[in-house]
Amino acid sequence: MLAAHALVDGHDSPALRELAGLPRRSxxxxxxxxxxxxxHELGIPLPDEEAAGRCLLTRLAFGLAKDELSPKDVADRLSMTVAARTxxxxxxxxxxxxYSEWIGPDDLPGxxxxxxxxxxxxxxxxxLGADIGVPSSRRD
Structure with a gap:
């Protein structure tokens, strides 16, 4: 689904079109x-694991700061294998x-x-700028 969104956003390449057309369980x-x-076709370098993790942290932080993601969305999307540099x-x-699903209702707001x-x-x-995009809260 992300490939289809990238096409809609104006990015285009043969591999991206093929990726967008794949069935869900490919x-x-x-x-x-x-x-x-x-x-590669779009001229976008594949980030190393650390850079990808930092981008994920930043995307989630911007999503939360802009009220595009809930705190629970952030916790659900975060991998504990992500390395932090700063x-x-x-x-x-x-x-x-x-975060834990057993966090008490009195502790949740804090x-x-x-x-x-x-x-x-x-x-x-x-x-890492705000222009890196925010993961949607949809479950596509």
Whole structure:
């Protein structure tokens, strides 16, 4: 679905078109190969794991700061394998990792506030811009 959104946004390449047309349950290897090929055709370098993780942290922080994602959306999308480089990234990751489905109703507002504060701190300090996009809250 993301490939189709990229086409709608004006990005176009043969591999991206093929990727957009794949069925939902396609082979993961085929998807990855087409994804890498589409990035190459579009002149977009494939980020290393650290850069990709930092982009994810920043995208989630901007999504939360702009009220495009809820605190729970952030916690659900965050991989604990993401590495943080700056103090602000570390704080955002640490607060997000504190989320649990068993968090009490009295503690939830405090956690949400702490996460929003960490998100605003990260978005104000990052060298990765707001233009990197925000993951949608839809489950496509």
């Amino acid at each position: 082979d993961e290897t085929e998807i990855r190969e087409l994804y890498v090929q589409a990035l 103090q602000e990234e570390t704080r955002f990751l640490s607060v997000a990792a504190d 956690w949400e506030n702490d996460l929003r504060t960490a998100a605003h701190s990260l978005t104000a300090s990052t060298d």
